[in-house]
Amino acid sequence: MTQFLSLLLNGISLGVLYALIAMGFVIIFKASEVVSFMHGSLLLLGAYAIARLSGPLGFFPAILVALLITGAAAIVVERLIINRLRGAPVISLAIVTIGVDIILLTELIRRIGSDILNVPHPWGGDSFQLGAVGISQNRLIAIGVAGVLIALFFAAFKYSNWGIAMRASAEDGETAALMGIRQGQVSALAWVIAGVLAAVAALFLVGSPTPGVTPSAYAVALRAFPAAILGGLDSVGGALVGGLLIGVAEALAAGYQDQLLFLGRGFSAVVPFIVMIVVLMFRPSGLFGTKELTRV
Protein backbone atom coordinates (compact mmCIF):
# COMPACT_ATOMS: atom_id res chain seq x y z
CA MET A 1 0.00 0.00 0.00
CA THR A 2 2.77 2.38 0.93
CA GLN A 3 4.47 1.58 -2.30
CA PHE A 4 1.28 2.20 -4.19
CA LEU A 5 0.70 5.59 -2.54
CA SER A 6 4.26 6.57 -3.16
CA LEU A 7 4.01 5.59 -6.82
CA LEU A 8 0.70 7.43 -7.11
CA LEU A 9 2.21 10.62 -5.71
CA ASN A 10 5.19 10.35 -8.01
CA GLY A 11 2.86 9.62 -10.89
CA ILE A 12 0.86 12.74 -10.15
CA SER A 13 4.00 14.84 -9.99
CA LEU A 14 5.03 13.50 -13.37
CA GLY A 15 1.46 13.89 -14.63
CA VAL A 16 1.16 17.59 -13.85
CA LEU A 17 4.36 18.18 -15.80
CA TYR A 18 2.98 16.23 -18.75
CA ALA A 19 -0.18 18.28 -18.38
CA LEU A 20 1.80 21.54 -18.68
CA ILE A 21 3.32 20.33 -21.92
CA ALA A 22 0.06 18.87 -23.22
CA MET A 23 -1.84 22.10 -22.54
CA GLY A 24 0.69 23.80 -24.75
CA PHE A 25 -0.08 21.40 -27.58
CA VAL A 26 -3.77 21.98 -27.11
CA ILE A 27 -3.72 25.77 -27.18
CA ILE A 28 -1.45 25.78 -30.20
CA PHE A 29 -3.82 23.43 -31.93
CA LYS A 30 -6.82 25.55 -31.01
CA ALA A 31 -5.25 28.86 -31.94
CA SER A 32 -3.34 27.96 -35.10
CA GLU A 33 -4.76 24.59 -36.13
CA VAL A 34 -1.27 23.18 -36.02
CA VAL A 35 -0.21 19.98 -34.33
CA SER A 36 3.15 21.12 -33.06
CA PHE A 37 5.75 18.39 -33.11
CA MET A 38 8.48 20.74 -32.01
CA HIS A 39 7.62 20.68 -28.34
CA GLY A 40 10.36 18.17 -27.59
CA SER A 41 13.09 20.46 -28.77
CA LEU A 42 11.49 23.50 -27.13
CA LEU A 43 11.54 21.62 -23.85
CA LEU A 44 15.13 20.63 -24.35
CA LEU A 45 15.99 24.21 -25.26
CA GLY A 46 14.46 25.37 -21.98
CA ALA A 47 16.39 22.76 -20.00
CA TYR A 48 19.63 23.56 -21.82
CA ALA A 49 19.23 27.29 -21.22
CA ILE A 50 18.59 26.80 -17.50
CA ALA A 51 21.62 24.51 -17.16
CA ARG A 52 24.00 26.77 -19.09
CA LEU A 53 22.85 30.06 -17.58
CA SER A 54 22.50 29.15 -13.95
CA GLY A 55 26.30 29.23 -13.55
CA PRO A 56 26.84 32.80 -14.77
CA LEU A 57 23.48 34.28 -13.76
CA GLY A 58 22.46 32.35 -10.69
CA PHE A 59 19.60 29.88 -10.58
CA PHE A 60 16.47 32.05 -10.46
CA PRO A 61 17.56 34.68 -12.99
CA ALA A 62 18.58 31.78 -15.23
CA ILE A 63 15.06 30.37 -15.04
CA LEU A 64 13.60 33.72 -15.98
CA VAL A 65 15.92 34.11 -18.96
CA ALA A 66 15.33 30.50 -20.02
CA LEU A 67 11.57 31.05 -19.99
CA LEU A 68 12.06 34.14 -22.14
CA ILE A 69 14.32 32.27 -24.55
CA THR A 70 11.90 29.38 -24.97
CA GLY A 71 8.91 31.68 -25.36
CA ALA A 72 10.86 33.75 -27.88
CA ALA A 73 11.87 30.64 -29.84
CA ALA A 74 8.22 29.60 -30.02
CA ILE A 75 7.03 32.99 -31.22
CA VAL A 76 9.80 33.22 -33.82
CA VAL A 77 8.68 29.92 -35.31
CA GLU A 78 5.06 31.05 -35.23
CA ARG A 79 5.73 34.45 -36.83
CA LEU A 80 8.31 33.38 -39.38
CA ILE A 81 6.80 30.10 -40.49
CA ILE A 82 3.40 29.10 -39.19
CA ASN A 83 1.72 32.48 -39.60
CA ARG A 84 2.89 32.75 -43.18
CA LEU A 85 1.56 29.33 -44.04
CA ARG A 86 -1.91 30.01 -42.69
CA GLY A 87 -4.46 28.08 -44.68
CA ALA A 88 -1.97 25.37 -45.62
CA PRO A 89 -3.17 21.82 -45.00
CA VAL A 90 -2.87 20.67 -41.36
CA ILE A 91 -0.57 17.85 -42.45
CA SER A 92 1.89 20.19 -44.17
CA LEU A 93 2.05 22.41 -41.10
CA ALA A 94 2.63 19.41 -38.84
CA ILE A 95 5.49 18.27 -41.06
CA VAL A 96 6.95 21.77 -41.05
CA THR A 97 7.05 21.63 -37.25
CA ILE A 98 8.81 18.27 -37.45
CA GLY A 99 11.40 19.89 -39.70
CA VAL A 100 11.96 22.76 -37.27
CA ASP A 101 12.11 20.28 -34.42
CA ILE A 102 14.86 18.27 -36.09
CA ILE A 103 16.93 21.37 -36.81
CA LEU A 104 16.67 22.66 -33.26
CA LEU A 105 17.19 19.23 -31.72
CA THR A 106 20.28 18.52 -33.81
CA GLU A 107 21.86 21.79 -32.73
CA LEU A 108 21.07 21.16 -29.06
CA ILE A 109 22.44 17.62 -29.19
CA ARG A 110 25.61 18.96 -30.78
CA ARG A 111 25.99 21.47 -27.97
CA ILE A 112 25.19 19.07 -25.17
CA GLY A 113 27.27 16.24 -26.63
CA SER A 114 27.60 13.28 -24.34
CA ASP A 115 27.62 15.41 -21.17
CA ILE A 116 25.03 15.41 -18.50
CA LEU A 117 24.51 19.08 -17.74
CA ASN A 118 23.85 19.65 -14.10
CA VAL A 119 21.06 21.95 -13.02
CA PRO A 120 21.80 23.28 -9.52
CA HIS A 121 18.31 23.20 -8.07
CA PRO A 122 18.56 24.92 -4.66
CA TRP A 123 16.24 22.29 -3.25
CA GLY A 124 18.80 19.68 -4.24
CA GLY A 125 18.14 16.00 -4.62
CA ASP A 126 16.73 15.36 -1.17
CA SER A 127 13.56 13.46 -0.78
CA PHE A 128 10.64 14.33 1.37
CA GLN A 129 8.96 11.76 3.62
CA LEU A 130 5.29 11.95 4.27
CA GLY A 131 4.94 9.11 6.71
CA ALA A 132 6.26 6.16 4.79
CA VAL A 133 5.52 7.75 1.43
CA GLY A 134 8.55 9.32 -0.17
CA ILE A 135 8.89 11.81 -3.01
CA SER A 136 11.79 13.93 -4.17
CA GLN A 137 11.52 17.53 -3.05
CA ASN A 138 11.94 18.57 -6.64
CA ARG A 139 8.83 16.69 -7.66
CA LEU A 140 6.88 17.96 -4.67
CA ILE A 141 7.67 21.55 -5.62
CA ALA A 142 6.75 20.65 -9.18
CA ILE A 143 3.27 19.64 -8.05
CA GLY A 144 2.84 22.99 -6.30
CA VAL A 145 4.18 25.17 -9.11
CA ALA A 146 2.43 23.25 -11.87
CA GLY A 147 -0.79 23.26 -9.85
CA VAL A 148 -0.67 27.05 -9.56
CA LEU A 149 0.19 27.47 -13.24
CA ILE A 150 -2.58 25.12 -14.32
CA ALA A 151 -5.09 27.01 -12.18
CA LEU A 152 -3.90 30.34 -13.61
CA PHE A 153 -4.06 28.93 -17.08
CA PHE A 154 -7.62 27.72 -16.66
CA ALA A 155 -8.67 31.04 -15.18
CA ALA A 156 -7.12 32.90 -18.10
CA PHE A 157 -8.70 30.54 -20.57
CA LYS A 158 -12.12 31.03 -19.01
CA TYR A 159 -12.14 34.69 -18.03
CA SER A 160 -9.45 36.72 -19.80
CA ASN A 161 -9.94 38.52 -23.07
CA TRP A 162 -7.26 36.32 -24.54
CA GLY A 163 -9.14 33.19 -23.49
CA ILE A 164 -12.39 34.41 -24.99
CA ALA A 165 -10.70 35.60 -28.16
CA MET A 166 -8.98 32.24 -28.45
CA ARG A 167 -12.11 30.18 -27.93
CA ALA A 168 -14.08 32.40 -30.29
CA SER A 169 -11.53 32.20 -33.07
CA ALA A 170 -11.09 28.46 -32.58
CA GLU A 171 -14.82 28.03 -33.01
CA ASP A 172 -15.31 30.32 -36.01
CA GLY A 173 -12.28 32.18 -37.29
CA GLU A 174 -14.02 34.33 -39.87
CA THR A 175 -16.70 35.55 -37.49
CA ALA A 176 -14.08 36.24 -34.84
CA ALA A 177 -12.25 38.33 -37.43
CA LEU A 178 -15.47 40.30 -38.00
CA MET A 179 -15.41 41.18 -34.30
CA GLY A 180 -11.95 42.64 -34.71
CA ILE A 181 -10.26 39.65 -33.08
CA ARG A 182 -6.85 39.25 -34.66
CA GLN A 183 -6.13 35.60 -35.11
CA GLY A 184 -2.45 36.35 -35.60
CA GLN A 185 -2.17 37.86 -32.12
CA VAL A 186 -4.18 35.09 -30.51
CA SER A 187 -2.00 32.51 -32.19
CA ALA A 188 1.28 34.24 -31.31
CA LEU A 189 0.31 34.45 -27.67
CA ALA A 190 -0.69 30.78 -27.65
CA TRP A 191 2.77 29.82 -28.91
CA VAL A 192 4.52 31.94 -26.31
CA ILE A 193 2.46 30.44 -23.51
CA ALA A 194 3.06 26.92 -24.83
CA GLY A 195 6.80 27.59 -25.01
CA VAL A 196 6.93 28.96 -21.47
CA LEU A 197 4.90 26.07 -20.09
CA ALA A 198 7.26 23.61 -21.76
CA ALA A 199 10.24 25.38 -20.19
CA VAL A 200 8.65 25.24 -16.74
CA ALA A 201 8.08 21.53 -17.21
CA ALA A 202 11.70 21.20 -18.31
CA LEU A 203 12.91 22.90 -15.13
CA PHE A 204 11.45 20.14 -12.98
CA LEU A 205 11.92 17.24 -15.38
CA VAL A 206 15.70 17.62 -15.33
CA GLY A 207 15.84 17.68 -11.52
CA SER A 208 15.85 14.78 -9.08
CA PRO A 209 15.21 11.89 -9.61
CA THR A 210 16.56 12.60 -13.12
CA PRO A 211 20.35 13.17 -13.11
CA GLY A 212 20.42 16.34 -15.26
CA VAL A 213 20.02 17.62 -18.80
CA THR A 214 20.63 15.01 -21.48
CA PRO A 215 19.09 14.81 -24.92
CA SER A 216 16.76 12.18 -23.50
CA ALA A 217 14.69 14.97 -21.92
CA TYR A 218 13.37 15.31 -25.45
CA ALA A 219 11.55 12.01 -25.13
CA VAL A 220 9.51 13.38 -22.24
CA ALA A 221 7.69 15.76 -24.54
CA LEU A 222 6.92 12.84 -26.81
CA ARG A 223 5.17 11.18 -23.89
CA ALA A 224 3.09 14.30 -23.37
CA PHE A 225 1.68 13.79 -26.86
CA PRO A 226 -0.47 10.86 -25.87
CA ALA A 227 -1.63 12.96 -22.91
CA ALA A 228 -2.92 15.67 -25.24
CA ILE A 229 -4.39 13.22 -27.70
CA LEU A 230 -6.19 10.96 -25.29
CA GLY A 231 -7.67 14.00 -23.58
CA GLY A 232 -8.98 15.17 -26.92
CA LEU A 233 -6.66 17.44 -28.84
CA ASP A 234 -8.91 20.48 -28.53
CA SER A 235 -9.71 20.33 -24.82
CA VAL A 236 -7.49 21.93 -22.19
CA GLY A 237 -9.34 20.06 -19.44
CA GLY A 238 -8.64 16.88 -21.38
CA ALA A 239 -4.94 17.73 -21.47
CA LEU A 240 -4.87 17.93 -17.68
CA VAL A 241 -6.72 14.64 -17.20
CA GLY A 242 -4.66 13.01 -19.96
CA GLY A 243 -1.43 14.22 -18.39
CA LEU A 244 -2.32 12.86 -14.96
CA LEU A 245 -3.49 9.56 -16.42
CA ILE A 246 -0.31 9.08 -18.40
CA GLY A 247 1.91 10.17 -15.52
CA VAL A 248 0.29 7.80 -13.02
CA ALA A 249 0.21 4.89 -15.48
CA GLU A 250 3.88 5.38 -16.25
CA ALA A 251 4.89 5.64 -12.58
CA LEU A 252 2.92 2.53 -11.67
CA ALA A 253 4.39 0.55 -14.53
CA ALA A 254 7.88 1.63 -13.47
CA GLY A 255 7.22 0.83 -9.81
CA TYR A 256 5.78 -2.60 -10.41
CA GLN A 257 8.39 -3.35 -13.00
CA ASP A 258 9.40 -6.57 -11.27
CA GLN A 259 5.90 -7.94 -11.41
CA LEU A 260 5.64 -6.85 -15.06
CA LEU A 261 8.98 -8.30 -16.00
CA PHE A 262 7.39 -10.71 -18.47
CA LEU A 263 6.71 -7.61 -20.61
CA GLY A 264 10.38 -6.78 -20.64
CA ARG A 265 12.49 -4.22 -18.82
CA GLY A 266 11.76 -0.53 -19.44
CA PHE A 267 8.15 -1.27 -20.19
CA SER A 268 7.09 1.95 -18.42
CA ALA A 269 8.48 4.03 -21.28
CA VAL A 270 5.87 2.68 -23.68
CA VAL A 271 2.96 2.71 -21.25
CA PRO A 272 1.79 6.23 -22.24
CA PHE A 273 1.40 5.12 -25.82
CA ILE A 274 -0.41 1.93 -24.88
CA VAL A 275 -2.84 3.91 -22.70
CA MET A 276 -3.42 6.29 -25.60
CA ILE A 277 -4.14 3.49 -28.06
CA VAL A 278 -6.55 1.78 -25.69
CA VAL A 279 -8.44 5.01 -24.98
CA LEU A 280 -8.65 5.92 -28.65
CA MET A 281 -10.00 2.49 -29.52
CA PHE A 282 -13.03 3.22 -27.39
CA ARG A 283 -13.24 6.99 -27.76
CA PRO A 284 -11.77 7.98 -31.11
CA SER A 285 -11.94 11.72 -30.39
CA GLY A 286 -10.37 11.38 -26.97
CA LEU A 287 -11.93 11.68 -23.55
CA PHE A 288 -13.11 15.28 -23.84
CA GLY A 289 -12.50 16.10 -27.49
CA THR A 290 -15.07 17.58 -29.83
CA LYS A 291 -16.49 14.88 -32.02
CA GLU A 292 -15.74 16.59 -35.29
CA LEU A 293 -12.39 18.25 -35.51
CA THR A 294 -12.53 18.91 -39.21
CA ARG A 295 -13.42 22.47 -40.06
CA VAL A 296 -14.50 23.78 -43.39
Place this chain on the structure above:
Amino acid sequence: MLSIEGLHVTYGGAVQALRGVSMQVPDGKVVAVLGSNGAGKSTLLRTISGTLRLHRGKIDSGSVRFGDVDLGSRDPGQTVRLGVVQVPEGRRIFGRLTVEENLRAGGMGNRDKAAKARAQARVYEMFPVLEERKAQRGALLSGGEQQMLAIGRALMASPKLLLLDEPSLGLAPRIIGQIGEVVAEINRQGTSVLLVEQNATMALGVADTAYVLDVGEVSLSGSARELSQTDEVQRLYLGHDADQPQERAAPRAHRTLSRWTA
Protein backbone atom coordinates in the same frame (compact mmCIF):
# COMPACT_ATOMS: atom_id res chain seq x y z
CA MET B 1 -20.85 58.06 -45.06
CA LEU B 2 -20.05 54.88 -46.90
CA SER B 3 -19.59 55.36 -50.60
CA ILE B 4 -18.93 52.66 -53.12
CA GLU B 5 -17.87 53.58 -56.62
CA GLY B 6 -17.74 51.31 -59.65
CA LEU B 7 -16.85 48.23 -57.63
CA HIS B 8 -15.71 45.14 -59.52
CA VAL B 9 -14.95 42.01 -57.48
CA THR B 10 -13.87 38.58 -58.67
CA TYR B 11 -13.29 35.29 -56.88
CA GLY B 12 -10.27 33.17 -57.72
CA GLY B 13 -9.44 35.52 -60.58
CA ALA B 14 -12.31 34.19 -62.66
CA VAL B 15 -15.78 34.41 -61.19
CA GLN B 16 -17.18 37.93 -61.40
CA ALA B 17 -19.37 38.60 -58.40
CA LEU B 18 -19.78 42.38 -58.61
CA ARG B 19 -19.70 44.36 -61.83
CA GLY B 20 -19.54 48.08 -61.40
CA VAL B 21 -21.61 48.53 -58.27
CA SER B 22 -22.02 52.05 -56.90
CA MET B 23 -24.01 52.98 -53.83
CA GLN B 24 -24.08 55.29 -50.85
CA VAL B 25 -25.03 54.87 -47.22
CA PRO B 26 -25.42 58.41 -45.86
CA ASP B 27 -24.80 58.98 -42.15
CA GLY B 28 -27.80 58.25 -39.99
CA LYS B 29 -29.74 56.43 -42.71
CA VAL B 30 -30.89 52.87 -43.29
CA VAL B 31 -30.10 51.55 -46.74
CA ALA B 32 -31.49 48.24 -47.96
CA VAL B 33 -29.91 46.02 -50.58
CA LEU B 34 -32.27 43.51 -52.11
CA GLY B 35 -31.38 40.66 -54.35
CA SER B 36 -31.88 36.97 -54.84
CA ASN B 37 -29.29 34.27 -54.16
CA GLY B 38 -26.09 34.83 -56.08
CA ALA B 39 -26.83 38.49 -56.76
CA GLY B 40 -23.62 39.52 -54.99
CA LYS B 41 -25.08 40.72 -51.70
CA SER B 42 -22.69 38.80 -49.48
CA THR B 43 -19.74 39.73 -51.68
CA LEU B 44 -20.66 43.37 -51.22
CA LEU B 45 -20.59 43.03 -47.44
CA ARG B 46 -17.36 41.03 -47.48
CA THR B 47 -15.72 43.76 -49.51
CA ILE B 48 -16.79 46.38 -46.99
CA SER B 49 -15.83 44.37 -43.89
CA GLY B 50 -12.47 43.25 -45.25
CA THR B 51 -13.16 39.52 -45.22
CA LEU B 52 -13.06 39.18 -49.01
CA ARG B 53 -9.52 37.83 -48.85
CA LEU B 54 -10.61 34.95 -46.63
CA HIS B 55 -12.74 33.82 -49.56
CA ARG B 56 -10.04 34.37 -52.17
CA GLY B 57 -11.88 37.34 -53.56
CA LYS B 58 -10.24 40.46 -54.92
CA ILE B 59 -11.23 44.01 -55.79
CA ASP B 60 -10.40 44.50 -59.46
CA SER B 61 -11.41 48.12 -59.69
CA GLY B 62 -13.51 50.70 -57.98
CA SER B 63 -13.41 51.88 -54.40
CA VAL B 64 -15.08 51.45 -51.03
CA ARG B 65 -14.66 54.48 -48.80
CA PHE B 66 -15.94 55.16 -45.31
CA GLY B 67 -15.66 58.87 -44.66
CA ASP B 68 -12.28 59.58 -46.21
CA VAL B 69 -10.77 56.17 -45.43
CA ASP B 70 -10.34 53.58 -48.16
CA LEU B 71 -11.72 50.31 -46.81
CA GLY B 72 -10.55 48.20 -49.73
CA SER B 73 -7.09 47.71 -48.27
CA ARG B 74 -8.05 47.27 -44.60
CA ASP B 75 -8.19 44.02 -42.69
CA PRO B 76 -11.35 43.16 -40.71
CA GLY B 77 -9.83 44.32 -37.42
CA GLN B 78 -9.01 47.78 -38.78
CA THR B 79 -12.46 48.07 -40.31
CA VAL B 80 -14.08 47.29 -36.96
CA ARG B 81 -11.94 49.93 -35.27
CA LEU B 82 -13.11 52.46 -37.85
CA GLY B 83 -16.66 51.74 -36.71
CA VAL B 84 -17.89 49.52 -39.52
CA VAL B 85 -19.17 46.24 -38.06
CA GLN B 86 -20.83 43.32 -39.77
CA VAL B 87 -23.41 40.87 -38.45
CA PRO B 88 -22.68 37.77 -40.51
CA GLU B 89 -25.26 35.83 -42.47
CA GLY B 90 -26.71 32.90 -40.58
CA ARG B 91 -25.93 34.61 -37.25
CA ARG B 92 -22.75 32.61 -36.63
CA ILE B 93 -22.83 33.09 -32.90
CA PHE B 94 -20.19 31.24 -30.88
CA GLY B 95 -22.26 28.29 -29.73
CA ARG B 96 -19.81 27.02 -27.14
CA LEU B 97 -19.37 30.42 -25.54
CA THR B 98 -21.92 31.83 -23.14
CA VAL B 99 -24.11 34.75 -24.16
CA GLU B 100 -21.99 37.08 -22.07
CA GLU B 101 -18.77 35.75 -23.58
CA ASN B 102 -20.23 36.23 -27.05
CA LEU B 103 -20.86 39.85 -26.20
CA ARG B 104 -17.35 40.23 -24.80
CA ALA B 105 -15.97 38.76 -28.00
CA GLY B 106 -17.96 41.39 -29.90
CA GLY B 107 -16.30 44.12 -27.87
CA MET B 108 -12.75 42.93 -28.59
CA GLY B 109 -12.22 45.52 -31.31
CA ASN B 110 -13.31 48.27 -28.92
CA ARG B 111 -10.43 49.50 -26.77
CA ASP B 112 -12.42 52.10 -24.90
CA LYS B 113 -13.59 50.43 -21.69
CA ALA B 114 -16.23 53.02 -20.86
CA ALA B 115 -17.67 52.75 -24.36
CA LYS B 116 -17.78 48.98 -23.96
CA ALA B 117 -19.67 49.24 -20.68
CA ARG B 118 -22.16 51.66 -22.27
CA ALA B 119 -22.55 49.35 -25.25
CA GLN B 120 -23.24 46.39 -22.98
CA ALA B 121 -25.86 48.32 -21.02
CA ARG B 122 -27.50 49.34 -24.28
CA VAL B 123 -27.52 45.78 -25.58
CA TYR B 124 -29.11 44.43 -22.41
CA GLU B 125 -31.65 47.23 -22.49
CA MET B 126 -32.54 46.52 -26.08
CA PHE B 127 -32.58 42.73 -25.61
CA PRO B 128 -33.54 41.93 -22.01
CA VAL B 129 -33.66 38.24 -22.86
CA LEU B 130 -29.90 38.28 -23.39
CA GLU B 131 -29.33 39.52 -19.86
CA GLU B 132 -31.61 36.81 -18.49
CA ARG B 133 -29.64 34.18 -20.37
CA LYS B 134 -26.17 35.62 -20.11
CA ALA B 135 -24.69 32.52 -18.46
CA GLN B 136 -26.16 30.14 -21.05
CA ARG B 137 -24.27 28.77 -23.97
CA GLY B 138 -25.10 30.49 -27.23
CA ALA B 139 -26.06 27.22 -28.88
CA LEU B 140 -29.00 26.86 -26.49
CA LEU B 141 -30.75 30.04 -27.63
CA SER B 142 -33.64 29.97 -30.08
CA GLY B 143 -33.12 31.21 -33.63
CA GLY B 144 -34.61 34.61 -32.90
CA GLU B 145 -32.58 34.99 -29.72
CA GLN B 146 -29.44 34.01 -31.61
CA GLN B 147 -30.12 36.74 -34.12
CA MET B 148 -30.58 39.22 -31.26
CA LEU B 149 -27.28 38.00 -29.83
CA ALA B 150 -25.55 38.37 -33.19
CA ILE B 151 -26.81 41.95 -33.46
CA GLY B 152 -26.00 42.69 -29.81
CA ARG B 153 -22.50 41.28 -30.30
CA ALA B 154 -21.93 43.67 -33.19
CA LEU B 155 -23.27 46.60 -31.16
CA MET B 156 -20.58 45.89 -28.54
CA ALA B 157 -18.08 47.43 -30.95
CA SER B 158 -20.05 50.72 -30.87
CA PRO B 159 -20.46 50.80 -34.64
CA LYS B 160 -21.06 53.94 -36.66
CA LEU B 161 -22.22 51.79 -39.55
CA LEU B 162 -23.82 48.39 -38.98
CA LEU B 163 -23.83 45.86 -41.81
CA LEU B 164 -26.59 43.28 -41.52
CA ASP B 165 -26.47 40.21 -43.75
CA GLU B 166 -29.95 38.69 -44.06
CA PRO B 167 -31.00 38.98 -40.43
CA SER B 168 -34.44 37.53 -41.25
CA LEU B 169 -33.03 34.29 -42.63
CA GLY B 170 -34.86 31.26 -41.28
CA LEU B 171 -36.91 33.18 -38.73
CA ALA B 172 -40.66 33.23 -38.07
CA PRO B 173 -42.61 36.22 -39.44
CA ARG B 174 -43.31 37.58 -35.96
CA ILE B 175 -39.59 37.55 -35.13
CA ILE B 176 -38.79 39.18 -38.49
CA GLY B 177 -41.10 42.02 -37.48
CA GLN B 178 -39.15 42.41 -34.23
CA ILE B 179 -35.87 42.49 -36.14
CA GLY B 180 -37.27 45.30 -38.26
CA GLU B 181 -38.13 47.24 -35.10
CA VAL B 182 -34.67 46.59 -33.69
CA VAL B 183 -33.04 47.90 -36.86
CA ALA B 184 -35.18 51.02 -36.72
CA GLU B 185 -34.31 51.52 -33.04
CA ILE B 186 -30.57 51.08 -33.63
CA ASN B 187 -30.83 53.64 -36.40
CA ARG B 188 -32.75 56.06 -34.16
CA GLN B 189 -29.89 55.84 -31.68
CA GLY B 190 -27.57 57.18 -34.35
CA THR B 191 -26.07 54.22 -36.21
CA SER B 192 -26.30 54.02 -39.98
CA VAL B 193 -27.39 50.63 -41.26
CA LEU B 194 -26.74 48.74 -44.46
CA LEU B 195 -29.35 46.01 -44.51
CA VAL B 196 -28.94 43.18 -46.98
CA GLU B 197 -32.14 41.18 -47.30
CA GLN B 198 -34.22 38.84 -49.33
CA ASN B 199 -37.23 39.74 -47.23
CA ALA B 200 -38.15 42.95 -49.02
CA THR B 201 -41.25 43.72 -46.95
CA MET B 202 -39.24 44.10 -43.77
CA ALA B 203 -36.28 45.76 -45.46
CA LEU B 204 -38.29 48.35 -47.37
CA GLY B 205 -40.33 48.97 -44.24
CA VAL B 206 -37.33 50.29 -42.30
CA ALA B 207 -35.05 51.59 -45.06
CA ASP B 208 -34.78 55.14 -46.33
CA THR B 209 -33.27 54.17 -49.65
CA ALA B 210 -32.81 50.84 -51.35
CA TYR B 211 -30.85 49.19 -54.12
CA VAL B 212 -31.71 46.06 -56.02
CA LEU B 213 -28.75 43.89 -56.99
CA ASP B 214 -29.10 41.60 -59.93
CA VAL B 215 -26.24 39.30 -60.98
CA GLY B 216 -23.60 41.66 -59.65
CA GLU B 217 -25.11 44.90 -60.90
CA VAL B 218 -27.43 47.50 -59.43
CA SER B 219 -30.60 47.15 -61.45
CA LEU B 220 -32.80 49.54 -59.49
CA SER B 221 -32.29 52.16 -56.84
CA GLY B 222 -34.23 54.90 -55.19
CA SER B 223 -36.10 55.75 -52.05
CA ALA B 224 -37.56 52.73 -50.32
CA ARG B 225 -41.06 54.09 -50.79
CA GLU B 226 -40.63 54.61 -54.53
CA LEU B 227 -38.95 51.28 -54.97
CA SER B 228 -41.69 49.37 -53.23
CA GLN B 229 -44.15 50.83 -55.77
CA THR B 230 -42.28 49.65 -58.83
CA ASP B 231 -43.64 46.68 -60.72
CA GLU B 232 -40.40 44.78 -60.62
CA VAL B 233 -39.97 44.93 -56.87
CA GLN B 234 -43.66 44.20 -56.33
CA ARG B 235 -43.46 41.14 -58.50
CA LEU B 236 -40.07 39.76 -57.53
CA TYR B 237 -39.73 40.61 -53.89
CA LEU B 238 -43.07 41.54 -52.42
CA GLY B 239 -45.06 38.74 -53.95
CA HIS B 240 -47.84 40.93 -55.30
CA ASP B 241 -49.19 41.13 -58.81
CA ALA B 242 -48.41 44.52 -60.17
CA ASP B 243 -51.98 45.49 -60.81
CA GLN B 244 -53.30 44.45 -57.43
CA PRO B 245 -53.62 47.17 -54.85
CA GLN B 246 -50.53 47.12 -52.72
CA GLU B 247 -52.18 47.61 -49.39
CA ARG B 248 -55.36 45.88 -48.51
CA ALA B 249 -57.64 47.87 -46.36
CA ALA B 250 -57.14 46.56 -42.87
CA PRO B 251 -60.27 46.49 -40.79
CA ARG B 252 -60.03 49.48 -38.52
CA ALA B 253 -61.14 49.32 -34.98
CA HIS B 254 -64.25 51.39 -34.60
CA ARG B 255 -63.82 54.38 -32.46
CA THR B 256 -66.11 54.71 -29.56
CA LEU B 257 -68.35 57.50 -30.63
CA SER B 258 -69.88 58.37 -27.42
CA ARG B 259 -69.12 57.65 -23.88
CA TRP B 260 -71.81 56.27 -21.73
CA THR B 261 -72.11 58.49 -18.78
CA ALA B 262 -74.17 57.87 -15.86
